[in-house]
Amino acid sequence: MSQSSAQSLTQKLLVWFDQAGRTDLPWRGAPCGERDPYAVWLAEIMLQQTTCAAVIPYFETFMQKWPTVKALAAADTQDVMHTWAGLGYYARARNMVKCAQVVAEQRQGQFPSNEEDLLGLPGIGPYTAAAIVAIAHQGPAAPVDGNVIRVLTRLFAIADEMPLNKAVVGVRAAEMSPPGRSGDFAEALMDLGATVCRPKNPNCAACPWGADCRASGDGAATAYPKKAAKKEKPTRQGWAFWVQRPDGQVLLERRPDKGLLGGMTGFPTTHWATQPMTADEAVDEAMQSGVFTGTWRTMETTVRHTFTHFHLELGVIAVRLDAMPERSFDTLWCAPHLLHTQALPSVMKKVSSVMI
Ligand code: SF4
Known part of the structure; x- marks a missing residue:
């Protein structure tokens, strides 16, 4: 030019x-x-x-x-x-x-x-x-x-x-x-x-x-602009846990600093896999990372959220605890009606909307 x-x-x-x-x-x-x-x-x-x-x-x-x-x-x-x-x-x-x-x-x-x-x-x-x-x-x-x-x-x-x-x-x-x-x-x-x-x-x-x-x-x-053929976004799947102790407060945890939603507050989840995971497998995974003694219930609604590189489908499992769990990283408890005061990322807000 x-x-x-x-x-x-x-x-x-x-x-x-x-x-x-x-x-x-x-x-x-x-x-x-x-x-x-x-x-x-x-x-x-x-x-x-x-x-x-x-x-x-x-x-x-x-x-x-x-x-x-x-x-x-x-x-x-x-x-x-x-x-x-x-x-x-x-x-x-x-x-x-x-x-x-x-x-x-x-x-x-x-x-x-x-x-x-x-x-x-x-x-x-x-x-x-x-x-x-x-x-x-x-x-x-x-x-x-x-x-x-x-x-x-x-x-x-x-x-x-x-x-x-x-x-x-x-x-x-x-x-x-x-x-x-x-x-x-x-x-x-x-x-x-x-x-x-x-x-x-x-x-x-x-x-x-x-x-x-x-x-x-x-x-x-x-x-224009010319684009290369688009790759399909993969879908990952997992489970989120709505864990309530006897007084009704819900378990939140601070996610590890590294990785997606790093450092953000959210509900505990399983890892997010490319293969479907059954609710029983999800419960097994949760039991390995902390002892949840209580009543488990699988919710019917699936939470769907799209990140930049993949779609996520999260099932939700509600847990009513008999005792406090042991967790390996930061946790806090919050009354459901005060969840709006927490800095929850959008996908976690979707999880809470299934339960509230
Ligand atoms: S720059 Fe964009 S808006 Fe302007 S004439 Fe070209 S195509 Fe049209």
């Missing part, structure tokens, strides 16, 4: 952004304005795999409770996890606290302004590093996410399949990103992808690149 073509495309996009860019996102400042790197970082971590609509209330709550990186660094991790509950991908929250602590303690509360140093911080990958450099510092970086890939593969009719097309898109985005307004350019691409160049029905008539876009010109906008 010639420099003048790149500049022309960039200029059209920025004119559109100044008039039609999203202004209702609480982490946005005015175009070309000063941006708080902490707020940019917080928003970008929350926005990973998550929609703007879902992120907005969480972002506002976090900024109220912990308005600076030093405040977040000093926060109680369980309080952060509790506040994060429902947003999913919980490793992000744990890494966020670790990252805040490094920035507060080793960098005097200042986020680095270059990608290399940012990549050395917990939980910051290439996309987030580039977004912080561009958006918080208007520095030389061009973040590439799914929106950017969709828009630019259409604009240039880039026929490489995912994920190979990411590198090609990265080169094009870097060629177009203007010095001094790289953050606005990045956000303009995000906005164009979210509001105009949508996945299923792009509004090419309203697009600042309508006359330039090769895919649209060929009447093939939705044929």
Whole structure:
């Protein structure tokens, strides 16, 4: 692409952004304005795999409770996890606290302004590093996410399949990103992808690149980005235990830090297997990890939940205890009507809804 073509495309996009860019996102400042790197970082971590609509209330709550990186660094991790509950991908929250602590303690509360140093911080990958450099510092970086890939593969009719097309898109985005307004350019691409160049029905008539876009010109906008054949998500199965002691309180445990839902509070479960497991096998597994003496009852409803890489089906077994169980890791007891005060991930909320 010639420099003048790149500049022309960039200029059209920025004119559109100044008039039609999203202004209702609480982490946005005015175009070309000063941006708080902490707020940019917080928003970008929350926005990973998550929609703007879902992120907005969480972002506002976090900024109220912990308005600076030093405040977040000093926060109680369980309080952060509790506040994060429902947003999913919980490793992000744990890494966020670790990252805040490094920035507060080793960098005097200042986020680095270059990608290399940012990549050395917990939980910051290439996309987030580039977004912080561009958006918080208007520095030389061009973040590439799914929106950017969709828009630019259409604009240039880039026929490489995912994920190979990411590198090609990265080169094009870097060629177009203007010095001094790289953050606005990045956000303009995000906005164009979210509001105009949508996945299923792009509004090419309203697009600042309508006359330039090769895919649209060929009447093939939705044929991009090219995707490799999708793999079926596997289904895993297991059982969750609703264990009640004689006074009605329900057993919760803190899951191990490593692994899915790491560090989150939930009901005890068996391991999640690719093969079906009978209720008797589930009870055997529970008996091995702690002695439950009581009455067992299998519920009819199956809890279904989809994670990024697999579907999960959980049967629920209700246990009425005669005595306290021995458990190998953190446990606590909670009255059923107070479960809403616990930071339960969505799949565990589904388990409780079977019982309440
Ligand atoms: S013209 Fe259509 S397909 Fe091309 S970038 Fe704009 S909205 Fe997307």
